[in-house]
Amino acid sequence: MSEKILFTDLDGTLLNSAKKVSPGMQLLLSKMVLAGNRLVLTSGRALPSVLKVAKNAGLLFPDTVIIAANGNEVYDCDTKTFLMRKSVPIEIAEDIISMAQEESLYLHSYSDTCVVAPKDGVEVKHYCSRTGMEYQVSDDLLKTIGHAPCKLLAIDMENHGRLEAFRSRIQEKYGDKISAIFSNPIYLEIFDKTAGKGNAVRFVCEHFQIPLSNSVAAGDAENDISMLQAAGTAVAMANATPEVKACADFITQQDNDHDGLSEAILQLFEM
Known part of the structure; x- marks a missing residue:
C-alpha cells in the first residue's frame, strides 16, 4: 500500500x-x-x-x-x-494595524503563546472561547509580540460588509504581498502571500x-x-x-x- x-x-x-x-x-x-x-x-x-x-x-x-x-x-x-x-513584514503589519485603527475595526495578532488584542472586548472573548487560547491586551501589538507577526485577524461580528471593504483596501495596497481571505464570515485572515x-x-x-x-x-x-x-x-x-x-x-x-x-x-x- x-x-x-x-x-x-x-x-x-x-x-x-x-x-x-x-x-x-x-x-x-x-x-x-x-x-x-x-x-x-x-x-x-x-x-x-x-x-x-x-x-x-x-x-x-x-x-x-x-x-x-x-x-x-x-x-x-x-x-x-x-x-x-513565514510572517507579515513589520512595516506592512504596522500599516494594516493603522488602517484598522482608522476604521475602528477590531484587529488582533499573536505572540508565541497567546492572542494579543487591542482591547478587552466581545471580539477577543468570542475568539478565545472558540479556540481555547489565552489573550493579553496591548495598545502596541507589534511591540508586545516582539517580532513580525505570523498573521493578523480582523473581526466584525455584525457587519460582514466592513470586512469586505477592509479586504479591498488591503488588496489594493498590498495585493502582491499579502493575502486577505475569510475563514468564516466574521474572521478576515491577513497573512503573507507566499x-x-x-x-x-x-x-x-x-x-x-x-x-x-x-x-x-x-x-x-x-x-x-x-x-x-x-x-x-x-x-x-x-x-x-x-x-x-x-x-x-x-x-x-x-x-x-x-x-x-x-x-x-x-x-x-x-x-
Missing part, C-alpha cells in the same frame, strides 16, 4: 459545533494512521490552539507535523521546531516525499480553497461554502456535526 496523507481543516470540518473531535472520528483517524497513512491538522488557528486540539483528541501520533496560522507555520511535534515559518494552506500542503508533501497525487485535503471555507486546489483529491464538507464545493472532487453527504469527513476517509484511504 502506498502512503497517503490527509490534510484536514479543523473548524467546520474535523471539529463539530462544540469544537470537539468525536470519539468515532478519533478512532477512525487512529486506524488510518496505524495503517501507514499520515494526518496533518491544517488550520487558520494559531499553533497553541491547534496543539491543544491535537492533544485533547489524542491525535499527536509519532512523526506528526501541524500546519497552523493558515499555512504560515509548519511545526514538527516531535522535535518541537518549525520546519517552515504562505497559505496550499503552499504548506506542497511543502509537507515534499518534506515527507509523498506525491501530491497521494494527498487528500478537506475543508469548508474560503481559506481552505488553496489546499483543495493543491492536493491530489479535494474534499468539501456538506456544510462548505459554494465556492469550496465548486473545487471539490468529493462532497460529503453529512456535515461536520455528523462526522461527514469519515465518508471521505473510508472511501479514499486503505485501512
